[in-house]
Structures are given as C-alpha cells and as structure tokens.
Amino acid sequence: MIQERCPVETVEQVADNVYVLTFVSKSISTSIAPGQFVNVKTDEGIEPLLRRPFSVYYTQGEGVQIIFNVIGKGTAVLRKKRAGETIDVLGPLGVPFTLYGNDFETAVLIGGGLGVAPLPMATRELMKTGKQIVTFLGARSASIIVDQHLQHVNIATDDGSKGFHGNAVDLAKQILSSGTYPRPKIFACGPTPMLRALQTYVLENNILCEASLEGPMGCGFGICQGCPVELVGEEKRYALMCKDGPTFDMKKIKL
Amino acid sequence: MIQERCPVETVEQVADNVYVLTFVSKSISTSIAPGQFVNVKTDEGIEPLLRRPFSVYYTQGEGVQIIFNVIGKGTAVLRKKRAGETIDVLGPLGVPFTLYGNDFETAVLIGGGLGVAPLPMATRELMKTGKQIVTFLGARSASIIVDQHLQHVNIATDDGSKGFHGNAVDLAKQILSSGTYPRPKIFACGPTPMLRALQTYVLENNILCEASLEGPMGCGFGICQGCPVELVGEEKRYALMCKDGPTFDMKKIKL
C-alpha cells in the first residue's frame, strides 16, 4: 500500500454519464491485482472530505484506469480533471479475486451497471490461466453499457434496449443452466439487490462465487472500522470491506 | 442590484500573484460606478461558503474585470476559472466614490497594494470631468505593481525596487506639500494601516478624502449586519461597509 500524487493523463466519456480516468503510477500499475481498489482524494481541501474508493478498471503500461458514474461531489470533481493535474491515490487496497486454482474450469464474470469495473482486469488475468470465460453485463439501458476488454459478452438491459430483456443474473442463470459451461466459478460485482439475487442462486445450486462489494468507507485501509460486512457461520460478526474484502466468498457473507 | 450567472471570458496574470478576471455582464458593466463592488460566488457548493467581494477594476463593452491576489480559498478557485465557465455575481453593490462637484480641482488617487483595484474606473470617470489627476501607487515591491488605465502615476515601493523608497502616503504627502496640485481631493484604497496614516494626514491638513474600505462581509447587501464601520460624531455608532460604503468620507469614520 502506497500513497502517491499521480498525474492525470486523460478523462474520457465512454458511455452515458460514464467516464474513464487514466492516471500515471508505475508502482500501482505494476502491483494491482484484479478486484483490488484504489482510494482517491478527488480534490484538495475538505470538500469532499474523504477519499473515494474505485476499483481499478484497467492498466496499460504505467497508466491506471478507473471508471465512474458521475453521482455526487467526488465524481463531479474527477470528471473535470485535466491532463497534468494530479490526484492523491492510495493503493493497491483490499483482497483481489481468487482467479487461480483447480476448483473451477469456467470463469463466469457478472457485472451490474458499473459493477463491470473490476472485470476487464480479471479477464486479462484469467486469459493467462487458459480457463474458459463467459461474461454477463446488466444495465438499465444500452446507453450505459461498457463492454471493452472482456470475453464472450452477453448483455441484459432492464428496458430491453439491447440483448436480453431483464437483468444479468437471470440471463446468467438461463445460460448456465444449459450446462454448456463446466465447473463454473462466478466473479460478480454490482448493486446489492443484484448480488442478493445472485447469492440465492449460487447457494441453492452450490456454485462457487466471489462478489466485490461496495459501501461507505472512511479510510479504506482498516483504521476506522467504518465498513462492516456481516459474516455467516464465523466466530466474529463482521469483516471489514476494505481489508477483508471488497471481494468475498458468497457463502461467507450476509448481504 | 442584480444576481446573475456570468460567463468568464479570461483570467490573465498581470503581476506577481496578481490576476485579472474578465466576465461578461451587460447589466453590470453598464450600471457599475467607480468604487462600487460585486459579490462573487467563486464556486458552486459550500467551499468557500460565502461570496467574495471584489471592486470592479475596469469595464470594456459588456466585459467586467476584477483584479485579485491569490490569498485563499476563493481566489484560488477564481484563478483556475477557464473561459466559458460561469460565476454567480451579485452587483453593483455599495456607494461609489463622489467624483463630481466643485469642492476640488485635483483628484489625487492613492492605491496601496491591490488597493489600486477601484482606481482605473475612477480615472476614466474623472477624465470626463476634465479635472486634474495624479496617482500614487504603493507596493511591497516592483513585481506587484499594476499601473494600467491610470494617469500621472507616481510609484512607491517598500523595498525601493521601483520609484520612491517608502510608502505611497509619504510620497503623496511630499508631492502634495509642494502645492503644485490645487484644491485636491484624495480617493484612496489600500490596507488599513495605510489608510490610518492617510487619515491622520488629511485630518491634520483638512484635505477632502474618500477611502474605500475592506473587511469581512457576510452578505454584501445589508441583511447580515456583519460589516460594521465605526463612525465618529454620528448618532449611530456603526455604519455598514457594504451598504453605507465601502467608500467613506475619512472625516466620518474611525479606522
């Protein structure tokens, strides 16, 4: 974990209200693993006061990319960043996806909305392992779908404007039930309602699944105790999203 | 008094840490009088929370200029404004200099540091009246002197790097005492210590003098009572800098 002032290279709009920011950090680009995140002080001064955690979306050379929706204070500031300006970045943070091991043959990647964020890094890593990969992206509408750096993408939209008319989990269920994908392990990221639906499915069907969670964070590195994730069947009641996650085995958490 | 979102045209550095911002407002450019000010919300959101008052430095067509030192939050934001961005401006505010009338023949303009701000507008107005004009500018050093749009400028610097080695008031005393400037009236703006020195001089020598004051303001238009200026020989103890000023007859105030 390092703290670094990183120069911004570009901020590009890639979909409706969705932007990709590229900053330069050799140490982070070379050390970050899929599913890990960085914690960004979007602006100097006290508004916003706290850092904002972002999954690392992709890396190219010394460039590190994050992808974001403009939702509030922090992302509004990030969108306005210009080449040469710097941002204060803390990372790599958190526990990455477990992409290795022989307990699965097919990697099933599911992203709801901006839950796509950690999937490109995971895809690139998984391709090295030679595993089969299938991807399911869900979104409100086609206009906010971002499907770069992915493999075998199946798209679901709530409004039916593209691909399957419905959500990514239902689409994944359908296709996985066909059995064409042997010994799957699911890597998922998205809104909590989506992850809840997914959790029910994987527990019922006893499918391996890791999810990357999202929620408020005070520090991002374990000193504030501000990011509890409820555990099941563990002695301790809560894990810390920032330190023990953001990726968790779906069997172990209560959403 | 109007409140308007005004597009920024340019922000140019004119001296060491001194910038001129030009924004477009037909209504303000056509209605503002020398010595009046505008109250600027430098940024959206709550940092900084309050508006920042700025003397109007100059107007050209629909362009309105303010000049500022980068001191803190507000001016740091203003310096970064880019063409096309807008600022929320309230104005014209306050009581202008009294530039007309036959009680003087020579207009003596004195500006300490950024106290030069209201002088160019005053100069332009005074030239229409055909009065004689002489100007005294004081600054820490030559590198922060701004002497555009002025007439017969005499410069004083604390470090002697340009013109008279000393302050503007002492220089003005010297030259005025020579008697070459008949029936003077002084229009001054600058740091309080300078204005205090000037006040002593004009009261002793019974010279007409109006000063433009500066201090914290909550609203700028008279509803917060946050900007008292102590009066002498008046029934009420305080005037409001924003409404009754910022220009005051030196005889009437206690600095």
Place this chain on the structure above:
Amino acid sequence: MLRTSFNIGSVVFKNRVLVASGTYGYGDECLDLADVNQLGGIITKSLSLKPRDGNPPARIVETAGGMLNSIGLANIGVTRFVTEKLPFLRTVDAVVIANIAASTIDEYCAVLDELESHEGVDGYEINVSCPNVKEGGLSFGTNCKLTEEITRRLRSRTKKPLILKLTPNVTHIAEFARAVESAGADAVSVINTLIGMAVDVRTRKPMLSTVTGGLSGPAIKPIALAKVYETARAVKIPILGIGGIVNTNDALEFLMVGATAVQVGTANFVDPAAGIKIAEGIRRYCEDHSIADTGSLVGCLDAKAGVSVVDTWL
C-alpha cells in the same frame, strides 16, 4: 392539487419554508433579488426594547462549511421597527413573525406588549440565547426554569402564535422543549447557532471581536437534524427546523425527522432567493412522488432503531 400550507395556532403559512431571524433583515433589504411573497414566512431580526449598536468588528468569519457570527443583535429597536418596518411588512403576503430578544424577562414582555399594540405582526419567536443580566449574564436559554418562565409570562400576554427558539448549547434540548410546551408555547424553533470560535494565527487574536460567536451553515446541519429529531420525540407542538439548510434535499431531511417547517438562514447571504427555490423544490419533490400534502413528509423518517439520541457509544 398539492397542499403546501400548514398552521401554527390559527395562523396559516402558505408553505413550509421561512427565512430565519437575523438572516433576512426586516424583509425589505433585497426585494429586487427575491419576492418575499413566495415565502411561507419572514422572521425579523431579533428586536430589543432599545436599539442596539451591536458588537465591534470583526463580526463574521467563515469556517469549514459554515460561518461564525457575533453581530451582538444589532437592531433598530422595537419602536423604530413599528414605525419604519411594519408598514411594509403589512403589505407582504407571507406570515410575519417578530423575533424578540431581551436581557430581562420584563424586557421580553415590554417588547411583546409594544408589538401587540400594533397591526402587522402575526406571531412571535423568542430568542432566549441572550445574557440574563439578573443572573450575571448567564444565558436564559441554557436555564430550563427561566426559559419556561419566559414562555409562561409571554403566553399570558398574547393569543398569537408564540414560538420559543431553543439553543443547541445544552445537554438535553428535549427537556427545554417539554418545559416550553407545558408553559404554553405553540411551537419551538430548533436550532439557534452553536457556540464556536476561530483564531487568526498570524495575529494570534480571535477572528471575532467577542472571541466566541455563533456557528451556522451546512457544517451544523447534522447536529441540527439530531436536535430536531430529539425534540420531535419529546413534544407534540410543531417544530421549525433550522440549521445549515441550503437546498431542497436539506429541507426534506428536516421535515422527515419531524420538523413541521424549516427556516433558511445563512444560505440567504449567498442567495436571497434560496428559501423560495427550496419551497419550489419541495413542491416538485411532492409532485414527482405523487404526495398530496407536504404535511405527509413531516416525521416520515423510517427509523426502526429507536435508540436514544444522546446516549450512543461515541
């Protein structure tokens, strides 16, 4: 058709947004910037029996997300208010509440009596954050008995809405709310400013001439919301929620925790039309959520955890 109005006693406010005392002068200072007729109500600068010059400069300093003020209740006094300001206020199509400040209980009564004897004031808000000369300058507002006594004394002198403005600088604001409710107050305003200070490190002097002053603005909103929430669970009379409200979202938070209406203060200095925009914003919110009466927002907070406000682990 959306219902936006509410009552305190028999007085009808056309919407739930008022401007707070001391942050809108006497209502006639910035008519060219905002149409006061669109406000639910105007609360005047605190009025004292005699005019007050107020404190020496500096009276104001900006802080993180807020500001400190030490105006010293500079005001023209009740007599000049009646002759110079009431005539205009009578013409305003918004509820006019006169805020009263004093340093003795008799003085509170005298100001109220003077206002009672003229047309134009619809109700009273009592500022108890004032030094009580009898008690060596200890603030009335931090003394529950005195606050209750002020309420009882004033109650007996007017039938118009009597609103007690409570200070947050106490341990249990609910106690004070209960006391004034039992003494006959028609409503409470929550909150006045929090005591704070700032230092100019360059000069090593306080930023305010009086050393300490009152903190207001967005910075105090979370505290104000908790005080309103605490008060709402203690009394049945209406609560006017105040503290850091700058936009519609802020106002909705106050209504949801139990405020019957809100007051906009510091925000007026930045935008004198803030209150009007917020009233409009609440209307739009209700229409978007097909709410028929803004009153149904009041206290609609869905808070299972009924925990005590003051006694959580911190």
Place this chain on the structure above:
Amino acid sequence: MLRTSFNIGSVVFKNRVLVASGTYGYGDECLDLADVNQLGGIITKSLSLKPRDGNPPARIVETAGGMLNSIGLANIGVTRFVTEKLPFLRTVDAVVIANIAASTIDEYCAVLDELESHEGVDGYEINVSCPNVKEGGLSFGTNCKLTEEITRRLRSRTKKPLILKLTPNVTHIAEFARAVESAGADAVSVINTLIGMAVDVRTRKPMLSTVTGGLSGPAIKPIALAKVYETARAVKIPILGIGGIVNTNDALEFLMVGATAVQVGTANFVDPAAGIKIAEGIRRYCEDHSIADTGSLVGCLDAKAGVSVVDTWL
C-alpha cells in the same frame, strides 16, 4: 535548539501531536504509510473488557466538511489487545495511551487493572461517552457526578497519567473539567464527537444504522476551539485539543487557545501521515518565528475581550 516536548505527569511526549482514539486503530495498521515513531503519542481505539462487534452498517456517512460515525466501539477487547497489540506498541518510540470505554464503573476499573498488570501502556484516556447501563443507558459523560466518580475510582488504581476525554454534548464543559481535575485527573481531552445525524432522502431512512452518530472533522473545529477555550479558563491541568484538525494552522489555533497538545482524528483517514506533517509544521512555524519552546504557544491567544464563552448574544 527548539524544544518540542511536554509532560503529563512524569510521561514525556516528544512533540505536541497525538493521533486520536478510534482514528488510528492500534497503531500497527498503516506502518507503510506513516512512521508512528515521529508522533508525540498514539491513543488506541477504545478498549472494552470484552471484544465488541460494533454496530451494523452503515457506520459512516460524509457530511459538509465532516463525517458522522457510529462504529459502536468495535474493538478486540483488552485481553486480545494485551496479547496481540501491546508487543508491537512496546517497540514504538512514542507515548502509548490506552483509551478505555465501558458501560459500568467497575468495568472501567477492570480494563484499567488488566492494562496495569502489563508493560507497555504509558497512560490512560477515559472515554466517558458511553451508555451507562445502571442509569438505563444515559451517557456517563453527560453526568458530572458520574464522570467525577469514574475519575476518582480510576485515580486510586494507577499512578500513570489519567486523561479524561470529555464530551462536548453538555451545557458547560468547564464544570466537567473542574470536576475531573478535583478528582485527580492529570489532563482532559476536549472534545469527543458531537451528536449528529443525516437522512437519505431517497430511502427516507437514516444514513446510519443507529440513526444518530458522532460528528467529526473540520466542520466541528470552531465548536471544539470554543470548548477548549472554555476549559482552559476553568482548569490548570493540561488539555489535549481535538476536533477538525487537518493542518498545522488548525493545530496552532488549538495551542493558542490553551491546548497543551493536540490530537488528530478524522484527518488520518485521508492522510495517515497528517499528524506527522503537523508536528513538522509546528516545528517550522516555531523556527520561522524564532520560538524556542513550542510550550510558549500554549494559551498565547491575545484576547482582550474576556467575555464568557457560553453567554454572548446569539
């Protein structure tokens, strides 16, 4: 040669900047980001007799210039602290203060006794912002008698520095400071968080699972400064100033109003080296102003106006 150190009792702090309880874990969480040996002192997360899971999510929400937290004093408990954390803390070249929280006075004593029986803790800070089960959950910290009793009971059990951390959620914090001073406290920490809340207007639910929580960060700095100023004029024992300190200027303000040292809290979440940078900044300030001892900054505020803190006109 600049003197930066100060004492509480016999314990020497090498500089006047500590990290505040609950904002730096147990000191071993971010060693790769900041060298704790450069701090004047480390105050641990509040320790309870048994481990505490803490509150359900959400525990944190950002506010204007600040944040609300409702951690619920999640901590590993004194026993695990002794075995898992003390060994590291013994190696640290900074004063180690154990912060203690409990829901009965006996429990406070039990935690302190346990810590007394091991090497490594240099002193104690007592968090009294905890619900007192005996009194139906009313906070100890808002009850002057109980706060005094806790102090007396603990005083009799240790010779190490005993620091009482006062809550700002009271009318007159000076009363509490005087009470604990007379009961033998070596110092007071001022302030803990202010009670606040926030509402998610979209869901109409509180942002925090416990509805209310503690407000911290720059937003509260003016309030904290006023509380320290009030305390400094009431007691002779050292004051550790806390509240919204994010930079050197903030820290200097606290020293000038009378804090002997400062604690940095929320700022650590943004920059774990904030405290170290501030200690360095104070050093630079002193050198620039040819100050020989940082102690000469303490209480150097030039405030003619000797007005009371709580009783100005607001």
